[in-house]
Amino acid sequence: MxxxxxxxxxxxxxxxxxxxLLAAVPVRDRETRPESLARAARQRRRWATQVVVTDELARRACAERGLAPPDEVSPSRVLAVAATDVADLGSIVAAALAHSPAARALLADLEGEQDVPEEAVRDYYDRNRDCFLTRExxxxxxDxxxxxxxxxxxPYEHVRAGIxxxxxxxxxxxxxxxxxxxARTGVVYAAGHEHPGDPSHPDHEHRH
Structure with missing residues (x-):
């Protein structure tokens, strides 16, 4: 091996x-059949590999950007990932951001680079009026x-910064x-550690 x-x-x-990472994340599978448990275990390992690889890639990206070295990941830290984050980001990226200080540092740096035009902010306010009703x-x-x-x-001026x-x-x-x-294009996975959605292995799935 x-x-x-x-x-x-x-x-x-x-x-x-x-x-x-696998030791830190509780098993949530409810399957009882041996073949289903074995498949779930294989997919958990592939999922965990993606989280760890994302952390490694983010560490390298932080170094390339000259960001201060993020805190080290604690292997025993149990991931706490909000369901809304999984819905918005997918389970791999949501877990990577929860697990990896480097991934969070990179995301924060990317956020600082984003330019949001005033027109986009005003357009969002005008198109989503239901979000800005007063309590009364x-x-x-x-309606x-x-x-x-x-x-x-x-008032627009009160909510502009939040938007x-x-x-x-x-x-x-x-x-x-x-x-x-x-960044993933430079990654080669060992057998049994492929992406969970990689169609080259027989029990792939497309959930992320």
């Missing part, structure tokens, strides 16, 4: 890092798209996905 889970630009990522308007059941008055909405922050965060997440797709 190989001693590495993957090669990142020719440098080994130790299997022990994947094993440590909500209590009265005001934001029919019969509402200007006084039923929070800009949300748009900047969303743009940074897209930039993170783009970076990860490019």
């Amino acid at each position: 190989t001693e590495h889970a993957a090669l990142v630009h020719g440098e080994a990522v130790a299997r022990e890092r994947v094993d440590a 308007a909500l209590r009265r059941g005001v 934001p798209y029919g019969g509402a008055t200007a006084g039923d909405f929070l 800009a922050s949300e748009l900047r965060r969303a743009a940074a997440q897209r930039a993170f996905f783009d970076w990860l797709d490019r």
